[in-house]
Amino acid sequence: MTRVFLYVQHLLGIGHLARSSRIAAALVDDGFDVTVVTGGAPIAGFPGPGVKSVTLPPVTSGDEGFSGLVDLQGKPVDDDFKQRRSEMLLQAYRDCRPDIVIVEAFPFGRRQMRFELLPLIEAIDATSPRPLLATSVRDILQERVKPGRNEETVDLINRHFDLVMVHGDPAFATIDKTFPLAGAIRAEVAYTGLVAAPPSPAASERFDILVSVGGGAAGKSLVSATIAAARNADNGWKWCLITGPNLPKDEFDAIACDATPGLSIFRFREDFASLLAGARLSVSQAGYNTVCDVLRAGCRSLLVPFAAGGETEQTVRAQMLEELGLATVLMEKDLTPEGLAQAIERALAAPPPSAHRLDLEGARHSAQILRERHRTWSLKTGL
Numbered sequence: 102m103t104r105v106f107l108y109v110q111h112l113l114g115i116g117h118l119a120r121s122s123r124i125a126a127a128l129v130d131d132g133f134d135v136t137v138v139t140g141g142a143p144i145a146g147f148p149g150p151g152v153k154s155v156t157l158p159p160v161t162s163g164d165e166g167f168s169g170l171v172d173l174q175g176k177p178v179d180d181d182f183k184q185r186r187s188e189m190l191l192q193a194y195r196d197c198r199p200d201i202v203i204v205e206a207f208p209f210g211r212r213q214m215r216f217e218l219l220p221l222i223e224a225i226d227a228t229s230p231r232p233l234l235a236t237s238v239r240d241i242l243q244e245r246v247k248p249g250r251n252e253e254t255v256d257l258i259n260r261h262f263d264l265v266m267v268h269g270d271p272a273f274a275t276i277d278k279t280f281p282l283a284g285a286i287r288a289e290v291a292y293t294g295l296v297a298a299p300p301s302p303a304a305s306e307r308f309d310i311l312v313s314v315g316g317g318a319a320g321k322s323l324v325s326a327t328i329a330a331a332r333n334a335d336n337g338w339k340w341c342l343i344t345g346p347n348l349p350k351d352e353f354d355a356i357a358c359d360a361t362p363g364l365s366i367f368r369f370r371e372d373f374a375s376l377l378a379g380a381r382l383s384v385s386q387a388g389y390n391t392v393c394d395v396l397r398a399g400c401r402s403l404l405v406p407f408a409a410g411g412e413t414e415q416t417v418r419a420q421m422l423e424e425l426g427l428a429t430v431l432m433e434k435d436l437t438p439e440g441l442a443q444a445i446e447r448a449l450a451a452p453p454p455s456a457h458r459l460d461l462e463g464a465r466h467s468a469q470i471l472r473e474r475h476r477t478w479s480l481k482t483g484l
Contacts, residue, residue, distance in 0.1 A: 102134040103475055106199035106232075108190070108221070109148075110206070110214050111141035112162040112170075114315045115347065116388045120268065120296045121205050121237065122148040127464035131472060136197045138190060140214070142173060144346060146371075155193040157186050170213055187217040191224055201475055203266075205237045208257040209280065212250075222261050233263050233478040235471070239389045240269020240295070241421075242279040244413045251282045258288050264474055265290045266467060268389075270460040273425075279417060289474075293467045294460030297393035304379025305372060308365075309338035310445060311380035313373065314345045315388050322436055323386065323405055324348075324356060329438035330445070331364040340364040341380075343373065374398065382448055384441075387415035387430075392422065397461055402428040403448040405436055426455035 105128055109121040118141065128135045129151040137148040140157040148154055160178055163169040170178045194202070202225055205211075207218050225234055236258065245251055258265065267276050271292045277283035283290070312327045314320035324344055331340045344353055346369045357366050370376060377383055377398035385391045387406040395402045404422065406415035422428040429448035431440060460466070 102132060103201065103472075104134045104136070104197060104199045105201045105203060105471070106136050106138070106194060106197045107203040107237075108138045108140075108205060108218070110139070110160075110211055111144075112160070112211075112213070114388060115141075115144050115147070115345075116315065116390045117205055118144060118147050119390045120239070122152075123296050123298065123464040124203075124237065124268075124467045125149065125152045127468045128471070131465075131468035133201075133468065133471075136193070136199070138193055140186065142347065155189075157189055158182065160186075183216045187220050190217050190221055194221060194224060199232050200479075201233045201235065201471055203235050203237050203471075207236060208254045209236065209238050209242050222257075226261065230482050233475055234261060235264035235266055235474075236262050237266045237467075238268065238276075239414075240267055240274045240276065240292075241389075241414050241418050242276070244279055246411070251280065254280075255282050255285045258286055262288045263478070264288060264470075266470065267292050268294070268296045268463045268467070270294050273459055274418075274421065279414070291470050291474075293470060294463035295393050295396070296390075296463035296467070297397045297461035298374055300397060301372070301374035301378055304375045306376065307339070307379040308341040308376065309381045310340045310384060311343075311376055311382070312341065312384040313343040313391060314348075315386055315391055320345070320386055320407065321348075321352075322433070323384075323441075326436050326438050326441045327384070328356065328359055328361070328364065330442045332361040333438060333442065334363075338363065341376065342366045343370055344368055382445060384445065387419035387422075387428075389418070392418060393461060396427070396457065396459060399454060401448055401451070401454060403431060403444055404428045405431045405433055405441075408433045425457065426452070427457060428454070 109117055111118040125135050125137050126149050136153040138155045142159050142161055159173055160170045163171045265288050314323055327342050340363055353368055360366050374394050377394055377400050380400055382401045383395050384403045387404040404419040406419040408416055419430045423430045429451055431444040
């Protein structure tokens with residue numbers, strides 16, 4: 102079996118982990134032997150069945166601005182901690198002896214992890230026969246404002262990477278929209294389609310307003326605005342709020358105690374995709390995975406893009422979807438209980454979302470692309 106070594110580091114939400122887990126599952130279904138290395142807070146159910154996993158000592162982001170790495174107790178990580186992680190990652194690579202290595206996000210993102218990713222890349226380059234090295238990135242990237250960052254990214258790709266897998270439909274967004282030096286990339290760039298979950302079964306429960314906050318590490322303002330808007334509503338709507346598994350338990354307990362009749366509050370719902378299909382309106386941030394779920398469900402959508410710490414990715418995605426008639430947008434700066442209630446009314450009054458033909462089979466296509474590229478790579482390297 103072709104062995105795949107997939108590295109993913111989630112720092113704030115769980116989007117990176119969820120997307121990589123979907124790709125890993127598709128690789129397993131296609132007959133690959135997959136090892137996923139994770140380095141964030143453990144999340145139940147990920148990376149999923151049939152996948153070998155290696156867990157590094159977890160780190161998270163110190164704040165919503167991604168300004169530093171901390172352990173699960175909130176303590177900044179030191180050089181000894183980083184050295185231990187790096188050695189564990191290298192040992193996992195040697196144990197796997199992969200034919201393909203996939204590094205999620207880097208070097209387009211995850212610069213905080215250079216302390217372990219650069220030694221891994223050096224080890225890959227020193228391996229004979231050398232595995233194929235791919236980077237796995239979403240279609241819309243965080244825009245870099247610091248001089249030289251984009252140039253550094255291109256240099257790393259051109260010196261070390263063989264494939265850039267962009268998890269998007271070029272009919273919606275191409276990588277050059279948010280990465281201005283895309284034309285300087287010499288490695289192959291392949292578009293996989295959007296990595297969405299499979300179609301869901303019929304909804305077991307129906308809500309008028311379904312509010313979801315992704316992983317729950319960010320988006321507390323959306324949670325508080327939802328609780329207040331539901332309390333002030335006098336229309337008999339049935340509300341559901343999913344706070345995300347990363348919201349601290351004491352905060353969730355306080356929120357649950359503050360719930361008004363008509364508002365159901367959950368940390369996590371395994372049937373989230375089904376709930377979307379049965380909801381009158383989805384209210385969420387504009388993260389990649391949530392948007393994929395909304396597009397799959399075909400429901401009305403109100404997007405409140407995460408914009409703290411200079412983040413641009415979700416705002417770009419939300420505005421593009423609004424232009425296509427696939428969503429209504431409420432900017433984070435306008436998020437108040439009153440503003441949310443008004444935006445909900447506006448979204449419900451809007452025409453149903455336009456029909457779209459965006460490719461949502463990115464996980465399956467990723468496996469097909471890697472199968473073909475590895476076949477070519479094997480002929481090239483004489484494996």
